[in-house]
Amino acid sequence: MAVQTQVKTYLNYVNGEWVEASTNETISCINPANKHDVVGNVQKSGKEDVDQAVAAAHNALASWKKLSGAARGEFLYKAANILESRADEIAETMTKEMGKTLGEAKGETLRGVAILRYYAGEGMRKTGDVIPSSDSEALMFTTRVPLGVVGVISPWNFPVAIPVWKMAPGLIYGNSIVIKPAQEAAVTAVKVIECLDEAGIPAGVVNMVTGTGSQVGQAIVDHPQVNGITFTGSNQTGKAIGQAALARGAKYQLEMGGKNPVIIAADADLDLAVDGTISGGLRSTGQKCTATSRVIVHEDVYDAFKEKLLAKVRELKVGPGLEGETWMGPCSSEKQLETVLSYIEKGQAEGATLLYGGQRLEAPETKDGFYVEPAVFENVESGMAISQEEIFGPVLALIKVGTMEEAIEMANDVEFGLSASIYTTNISHMLSFINDMDAGLVRINAETAGVELQAPFGGMKQSSSHSREQGQAAIEFYTSIKTVFVKGK
């Protein structure tokens, strides 16, 4: 058991000030590698705090949107430099708070830096088109105006990258922000906001209120002065947010679950496919919406692939994310661990064969953390829960198929459509996969996870609100098009 020295309490950020919540309550953020280690306390805010944050964001809007894109971009460049200079410390906080390995946390923090720089540059790019008018004496063009106050509701699995990829485009296009980060990653979020504060972002342009989803999140969603809500998280919460936003005419963007397949064709490079399956399925302890969970393997290479996969999975070192030799950290919370263990039980009860892993780590040095061994199932059928539902944990389900058509049919046989990949050396297989796979992100000879910040990201079917984040696609959510028709007299 760790001895707690001094636990810091972090404040909300409202109208450019660090403030306590009106409730006078705080919540502790726990280290999933050792539940006795409190990483920090954050404010357990209420509706009144959201009202103050939204009022500040609303008041800041007029002068923020009047600035040129280049001037707004300067704040993002400064914030990027500050985040970069604090990358080691912020990555360590992330690892302590939600468990991913330090290497992954550092990579993600630097991705946050790159996202800030990318959107800083967007402030100098075109936002409209000239369209020929049918009146030869008129000028017709489109311009864009900001949405207004944007509510950002973010999850815990990418504590830097997701808040940044939602806030940075919002800011560059002239919106003001009220963010409620996930409770499990709130200390890391505070540190990201500190970077924006240090960069001198004007008071009220960015506000952060921490607390529960049902109190703080819901108050943001329901607030009449919040013009749009961008959300990443579970399907259940996302759908409820979408309905509430629609009911009061607010814009919304939802990024939700995945049940992502990888297809291993008979002609695949099996070593590459094994590495991509492990990295896509088990990095970050499987807690990515783009994580690989269904591994659809051609029967001709099934046994060879399975043996190679198991040999490598057996070697993965599970442990605290801060330790250098750890490959996979704990689940982010006790709730996540319980969800994963319940799916492992359900898989066995439904008749799948657990080939490896799936046990909680009970050794003295790990029993206080939320650790589970990576699990590999076979004899998985399409109707089983482990084949259909998002587990968000280190669980791979092997499915044997006889043809490429069967593989693609199986890959599409879920309600989600976020990401999918195929390992093959055959160009016809690649082309049918690109054409026939129902997913927003299709990847050839590459793992399902790992999105690039300059490209559109989002899913088909139940995975998103059919919108796209990141890259230049982000402009669609954060702005409205205004069509302008000008005639001299």
Ligand SMILES: NC(=O)C1=CN([C@@H]2O[C@H](COP(=O)(O)OP(=O)(O)OC[C@H]3O[C@@H](n4cnc5c(N)ncnc54)[C@H](O)[C@@H]3O)[C@@H](O)[C@H]2O)C=CC1
């Ligand atoms: N698509 C993704 O990247 C993610 C998917 N998930 C999925 O969701 C499952 C449950 O994880 P949770 O953290 O409980 O997800 P969640 O969807 O409940 O939480 C995501 C965010 O929504 C907020 N929230 C919760 N209820 C709300 C409400 N009524 N109004 C407004 N905001 C609200 C939370 O506080 C958090 O900031 C995971 O096991 C996983 O399957 C979770 C996190 C990220």
Ligand SMILES: O=C(O)CCC(=O)C(=O)O
């Ligand atoms: O795969 C990635 O890099 C991003 C995944 C993601 O957006 C998520 O898990 O929410």
